[in-house]
Amino acid sequence: QKEVEQDPGPLSVPEGAIVSLNCTYSNSAFQYFMWYRQYSRKGPELLMYTYSSGNKEDGRFTAQVDKSSKYISLFIRDSQPSDSATYLCAMSEDQGGSEKLVFGKGTKLTVNP
């Protein structure tokens, strides 16, 4: 079993839809959970991060972490064509210093106008 599992999609939705992206993990030592957005041929951009369990909201984006189920989610409300990108979940055990991020495979999202 891989440390982090993420459905690679692709996922195609109409503009305005609610998008749900998910990752599961096996390492209970993970404490920091991140979502990166990567546009084609660009570097990943840190979208949201969450420490331990709970929810975090930023505009149209909501990140959820359920440590008891080892499951994290990213919700995108009122999706826009500009949200079309690959979304990578990433996790680490430790915040400080040379953190080793463990990435999911990424989910490619297309939002159709």
Add this chain to the structure above:
Amino acid sequence: DTEVTQTPKHLVMGMTNKKSLKCEQHMGHRAMYWYKQKAKKPPELMFVYSYEKLSINESVPSRFSPECPNSSLLNLHLHALQPEDSALYLCASSQKTRTGLPGQFFGPGTRLTVL
């Protein structure tokens, strides 16, 4: 300034060439990273520098040689590469302290093609 810059954006080199990739950040981050990313795959960690010292080398072949001249700069020297080394090379940085923001901040990458 929350930007990590990388040069060049594109690089084409032959298997006998020597070239260098450069990365710069001015966020005061004391950890810097090199990643390799192949198409439709997540970034794959190569090297980590912590306080300008190499702290992690993920068993990368010696034809890749990292260098950290100071806390803002990170180089990756390339020599005798193979066509399978063609990829997007990403630089990232992160804060060192436990009170800082988690996560790594990535540059735009250098797209490398080895002929």
